[in-house]
Amino acid sequence: MKSEKTRSNSKNLNLEDIARKAGVSRSTVSRVINNETYVSPRTRERVMAVVEKEGYAPNPAARSLVTRRTRIIGVVIPTSIQVMFEDSAYFPALLQGVVDVTNARDYATLLWWGSSEADEQTLYSRIMQQNQLMDGLILASIRTNDSLITRLMRMKVPFVTVERPTQFESKISYVTVDNVQAATHAVKYLVKLGRRRIATITGSLNNPDGYDRLIGYRQALREAGLYLDETMEIDGEFRYQTAYTVMKELLPKQPDAIFAGSDMMALGAMKAIQEAGLRVPEDIAVIGFDDVPLAAQSDPALTTVNLPVHERGYVAAAMLLDMIEGKNTEVRQVLLPTELIVRESCGTHLQPVAK
Amino acid sequence: MKSEKTRSNSKNLNLEDIARKAGVSRSTVSRVINNETYVSPRTRERVMAVVEKEGYAPNPAARSLVTRRTRIIGVVIPTSIQVMFEDSAYFPALLQGVVDVTNARDYATLLWWGSSEADEQTLYSRIMQQNQLMDGLILASIRTNDSLITRLMRMKVPFVTVERPTQFESKISYVTVDNVQAATHAVKYLVKLGRRRIATITGSLNNPDGYDRLIGYRQALREAGLYLDETMEIDGEFRYQTAYTVMKELLPKQPDAIFAGSDMMALGAMKAIQEAGLRVPEDIAVIGFDDVPLAAQSDPALTTVNLPVHERGYVAAAMLLDMIEGKNTEVRQVLLPTELIVRESCGTHLQPVAK
DNA sequence: CCTGCGTCTGGGAGCGCTCTCATAGCAACT
DNA sequence: AGTTGCTATGAGAGCGCTCCCAGACGCAGG
Known part of the structure; x- marks a missing residue:
């Protein structure tokens, strides 16, 4: 009995194999799979039949070695x-x-x-x-x-x-x-509702989103002629827990509204407010940013800025x-x-x- | 003025380039970057210096073309x-x-x-x-x-x-x-608390997780000697909204506990229960599955199964x-x-x- | 008949690596 | 001096593709 190596049946075929089976050259198969012009309809059909029958797929490494593209x-x-x-x-x-x-x-x-x-x-x-x-x-x-x-x-x-x-x-x-514009708009909305002591819990300020929202907040206050109080700007790190904590520190300053740099922070702040026996929105209004799914389900439901x-x-x-x-x-x-x-x-x- | 092409200064060097600069052969550079043995310390050092100076990185396509590995x-x-x-x-x-x-x-x-x-x-x-x-x-x-x-x-x-x-x-x-075991354990916990009319809102049953949790639910009831009522098993599709809806249909059957196949469904069910003027857990106990972050923050906080x-x-x-x-x-x-x-x-x- | 010009096909080179094999150098033994 | 064995290095082939170029073929016009 001849010793015949049982080759893996999952061996991937290459262009040359397909070319042989279709009775054409490597180049022609390449043209077909890349949908290039200058291939006769008959040849194209024959090659495609072999390609599909064998489940051939070009080797991405070989391909991108020459094209310098990987997709x-x-x-x-x-x-x-x-x-x-x-x-x-x-x-x-x-x-x-x-x-x-x-x-x-x-x-x-x-x-x-x-x-x-x-x-x-x-x-x-x-x-x-x-x-x-x-x-x-x-x-x-x-x-x-x-x-x-x-x-x-x-x-x-x-x-x-x-x-x-x-x-x-x-x-x-x-x-x-446009974080600046969106934040300005949100804070102006608070102003329009009659709020005057508006604090902000910001996201991380090394994050442009967090930073720009603070800028927008300041701009709104300035345009409304309200006093800018730096102690009313506290870093909440984009986190529920941090916002909850800093909100408690904010309460003695008696804000009547909170502009939060994210919904999660808004929810954290709301929890702290409610635990202190105050009401949202009657005592303190809260506005968020992001419009996460959760925002619609909180109690009270969160007014916020929807981002695409x-x-x-x-x-x-x-x-x-x-x-x-x-x-x-x-x-x-x-x-x-x-x-x-x-x-x-x-x-x-x-x-x-x-x- | 000689027309000299300004070649892209970002051109990637190859092994041969590095070899030339280090005064060795391609093979030796290959050995160094693959951390192979049989390279003298002096040579290795010299090659590494060039590699680092030039910021050389091997071309992954070429490499995986021969190794048949891509990492x-x-x-x-x-x-x-x-x-x-x-x-x-x-x-x-x-x-x-x-x-x-x-x-x-x-x-x-x-x-x-x-x-x-x-x-x-x-x-x-x-x-x-x-x-x-x-x-x-x-x-x-x-x-x-x-x-x-x-x-x-x-x-x-x-x-x-x-x-x-x-x-x-x-x-x-x-x-x-082990979804079956975990679900059995959860439902038995309800039984131990005295609940007898335990319904379940299941996840999608073509999902093994959803299916196995239902199996676990049934097994617990059987072992507790409780009657299996198929009308107490309703598909909630793993969704908050669906669970909310089907819970309303479940209420007339007067269950005293709900085993939900996921936390989101548990929360949806809880909302429906509370909106109907019933209390959780006094009137109906609710147990979830997943332990999503939200579960700890709901009112009442959700008892659930934590999954790693x-x-x-x-x-x-x-x-x-x-x-x-x-x-x-x-x-x-x-x-x-x-x-x-x-x-x-x-x-x-x-x-x-x-x- | 040749030439020109499209359409179609095949062969060869080469992308940048790894891997096998050959070989040089050197020390330590016969 | 010859042999062995180990370390260190280089040369060559080849992975599977694309791309360039050469050439075959058919058909028009001179």
Whole structure:
């Protein structure tokens, strides 16, 4: 009995194998699978039949070795999710927006997500090491003055951020919401309802979203001719627990309204207010930011600013793919519209103080 | 003036370039960057100096073309997140567990996440097309009788599921929680508190988690000698809104306890109960499943079953990488422990009915 | 008949790595 | 001096694709 090696039946065929089976050359098969012109209909049909029968798929490594394209984009989220946005659905919604685009345009999405343990710089080193693996990057929650940004610019890796950059702003493509304008609008709404002692619990100020919302708050007070009191601005780190704690410190100052930089912080603040025996909105109005699903279900239901998070990911991904494919090479900055969602936590129905 | 082409200064160097600069051969540089033996310390040092100075990183496509390894794993989540788990943090936590492992072991994570529009089969076709791009897969929320599973098995692509498979169970490696046992334990707890008319709002029954929890519920009633009433088992689809609706239909049957297949459903049920003027837990006890962050903040705080979601992803990823690296080739099944978290929604403090 | 010009096909080079094999150098034994 | 064994290095082939170029073929016009 001849010793015949039993080869793995799952062995992947290559172009040459398909060419042989179809009685054509490697080049012709390549033309067919890349849907190029200059192939006769008869040949094309014959090749396709073999390709489908054998379940052939081109080897992506070989392909991208020569094309220098991978059809993969990376999404970078440095902080472990719990730290940054707790139980809100921000990153899932953002990611959903991204994959809706990459799915439709036949790209794959590589997730660069920080671990609780590992530090950001390690993650960034790995990303730079692997930069040839990706055609471009979407950056979320990244400090713009980080060396990653400069390295990416130097290596000419296409990227889009989903926050306003704090550096190189004119050279970086980004998509965000007009935080300043939205915050101003929200605070003016409080003013219009008759509130005068409006405090704010801010998100982390090294995050552009958090920072810009504070700027918007100040601008509204200024335009309303109200006194700016720095002790009425407290950092809540985007966290429920922190907001709960700082709200208690805020109570002795007797604010009549709280503008929170996120819904989770608004809910934390509301809990502290209610535990102190005060009523929302009668004693203190609370307004949030984000419009998380939970906001509609709290008691009282939270008045907040709705952000198009899904769209943020969607637009960023679309912009990135356009850059990669050379459809739109110039730098673009997109500000998505926000919407004030009026519910109960500011007492829209009862107007506590006459204007 | 000589016309001199300005070449991109971001051109990636290759092994040969580094070799020339270090005065050694391609092979030697390869040995150094792969940390192989048989390189003299002097040479290694000299090469490393050049590598670092030039910021050289090997081309992943070229490398995996010959090694047939990519150091990339895929995570497959077919349904768009909103459909399946609403605002709970299930998938983020699962993903966090996965990336904690891949980060530590220097793998990259490719996200195959369904779009709302695109159907699952399209996604699965793309995955199969790209199977050479990944060393293995983690499958979440996939119907085990799907053709994807059989194709993966035929192509000998290593994979691990994070639910109990409904088919080929003995041939598939998976990691999940002991849903049956956990549900039995939870329902027995209700029995011990004196509840006798215990209804259940189940998750989707084509999901193994949802199905097994129902099985556990029935088993507990049987063991307690209680009557099994099929009209007391209603599908809540894992959704807050659906649970809210079906709970209203359940009220006329006068249950004294609800075992919900998820926390979100428990909260939906609680809302319906309270809106009907009944009290939780005095009139109806409610017990959930998942221990989402929100469960601790509801009123009353929800008694529920804590699942190690992060660990589920963590263990699955670790198992997959072991399979890929040939450290552990045999099929393994892991059941992670659960924990009953007693809060207020079952009235632990007040024991409404004497035993 | 040749030439020109489209359409279609095949062969060869080369992308940047790894891996096998050959070989040089050197020390320690016969 | 020859042999052995180990360390250290280099050369060559080849992974599976794309892309460039050469050439075959058919058909028009001179």
